[in-house]
Amino acid sequence: DNGLRSDIIIVQVLIAIFLSINFFLISTFFRKNVFHTSMRYILFAVTLLSDCLFLMLANVTLIMTYFGFTIQMWLCLIIYLLTSVYSYVTPVTLTAMTLERYVAICMPLRHAELCTPHGALQLILIIHSISAVPCTINLAIFYSAASTTFLTQRGICYGERFILFTWQGQFRSAVSQLYFFIMFTIIVFSYIKIMKVAKTASGENKKSTWKGLRTVVLHGFQLFLSLIQLWSVLIEDAAFKVSLTLYNNIRYFNYVMFFLAPRCLSPFIYGLRDELFFQALKYYASCGLYKR
Secondary structure (H helix, E strand, O other), rough: OOOHHHHHHHHHHHHHHHHHHHHHHHHHHOOOOOHHHHHHHHHHHHHHHHHHHHHHHHHHHHHHHHHHHEEEEEHHHHHHHHHHHHHHHHHHHHHHHHHHHHHHHHHOOOOOOOHHHHHHHHHHHHHHHHHHHHHHHHHHHHHHHOOOHHOOOOOOOOOHHOOOOOOHHHHHHHHHHHHHHHHHHHHHHHHHHHHHHHHHHHHHHHHHHHHHHHHHHHHHHHHHHHHHHHHHHHHHHHHHHHHHHHHHHHHHHHHHHHHHHHHHHHHHHHHHHHHHHHHHHHHHHOOOOOOO
């Protein structure tokens, strides 16, 4: 119990640090009008907001499970729906950001036409629609078989409550892996195209192109960690059959490595590596004393 309690405390500290950094980045985005006119920064803000909401909801369910709090299932369903949708919003947005880099580097003459603030708002709607498809399918299956009184019952809230059949969980996993295969294919395609441009570019263009290439690689790494997150459920099920201690240790490791870690990379990729955003961060962190 003491070991589990210390693990929970460590997770709370990590999440508190992560949310503090993200909220500072989000406030920086809203303070600078120049960021509101670029699709690149708008999509970056979407990933920050998505990560914050996802982690807050996931953390609430973690704490409720740890302390044995029970809630009505209709409230648990809302938490489950939001968590499910926003677990996809970040990786889908990362894929959209990769395509934006592809257009900027490989199709520079069309970048201003395609990547507008209005286009970014339309893209955000498309991202949320795509992210909601797996959850909608799972919800339809659940409603077709669940009892009419289920939503009024009380219980501990966790996502597996809405998986009624073994094949339903397998179907959910298959859809998720299909999504990530498509997203990973898009990132690899963008990487190859940008690589070709990088070899022929020169001067400032070459420097900008290689920076864009590194960004695409980091997006790919984030998606890879998110993909492992899907497989971690299978590993946890196997560990549960061996012992409860092994199951808890592996689940904690998976939560830190494949839930928290991928979402800590977004601030680094765009918040610290992007020169314009980094200068704004330094300005507001120093309360306006730092000026370039």
